[in-house]
Amino acid sequence: MIWPLRRKSRKRIARILIEGPINGSTRKLVLKALKQIEEREYPALLLRIDTPGGTVGDSQEIHGALLRLRAKGCHVVASFGNISASGGVYVGVAAEKIVANSGTITGSIGVILRGNNLSKLLERIGIRFETVKSGVFKDILSPDRALSNEERDLLQSLIDSSYDQFVEAVANGRQLTNKEVREFADGRVFTGSQALELGLIDELGDEDHARRLAAKLAGLDEEKTRTITLGSPKKRLMGLLPGSSFFSNMITLINFELSNSGQILWLFKP
Incomplete structure (x- = not known):
């Protein structure tokens, strides 16, 4: 029997897990999975989010692809899941419905x-940078000196623009006004129960509750419909060792900090 290349998956729900800081690798995996969902015509997607957020551009691309x-x-x-904050919220508000645990940090x-x-440290150990630049702001955030007032104002304007984009996305996704969003969009975190009162989520419940809701929206049997996970990163040999997840998470966080220093982030920083 010859199966067609284009396979319809009308009675199953696709599932994508976004876990850890959102970065370029996350974006690639999620966009690839979303393409598969479109090609296979899944009627619904369960988007499991457990992330403190991450880079702005990658969060925006995932958000746009979901819409x-x-x-x-x-x-x-x-x-x-445990946490869906900052960029995780930005991605989440692209969903039709949002479910969170009562104790979720969001x-x-x-x-x-x-x-x-x-x-100060460089001066103490006798290291001095010599910089030749084409413009006054070319070496902004250079580690060998403090920001000037003009540089701080410039960076603040970038932050303000990015913040406006964030507020607008939340307002559109949650059917709130910009004013309503700005009243609580000051960087503070909430529990899932508090987020429900603010209109940031729709219902309280675990992942299975969200699966049932997705099945209901798609007109599928809530009891029998199961999910198939797409876009998961390949497991490496180290991942099979006891305690490896802890070290893997630590390495991921360190790499994220080092590679994204000086970038504008939608990230929860406790």
């Missing part, structure tokens, strides 16, 4: 930009 998938008829339900709607001023 396009919904426009083609796929129902998207987000399930917030919110942290805002923008952060961090650099390192190592000038």
Whole structure:
């Protein structure tokens, strides 16, 4: 029997897990999975989110791809896990419905930009940078000196613009006004129960509750419909060793900090 290349999956729900900081690798995996969901015509997507957020551009691309998938008829339900903050919220508000546990940590709607001023340390150990630049702002956030007032104002304007984009996305996704969002979008975090009162989520419940909701929206049997996970990263040999997940998470966080220093982030920073 010859199976067609284009396989319809009308009685199953696709599932995507976004876990850990959102970065370029996350974006690639999620966009690839969303393409598969579109090609196989899944009627619904369960988007499991357990992330403190991450890079702005990658969060925006995932958000946009989810909206396009919904426009083609796929129902998207987000399930917030232990934490879905900052960029995780931005991605989540692209869903049709959001479900969170009562104790889920969410919110942290805002923008952060961090650099390192190592000038005192460099001076103490006798290291001095010699810089030749084409413009006054070309070496902004250089680690060998403090920011000037003009540089701080420039960076603040970038933060404000990014923040406006964040607020607008939340307002559109949650059917709130910008004013309503700004009243709680000051970087604070909430529990799932508090987020429900604010209109940031739709219902309280675990991932299975979200699965049932996705099945209901798609007109499927809530009891019998199961999920198939797409877009998971390949497991490496180290991942099979006891305690490896802890070290893997630590390495991921360290790499994220090092590679994204000086970038504008939608990230919860406790």
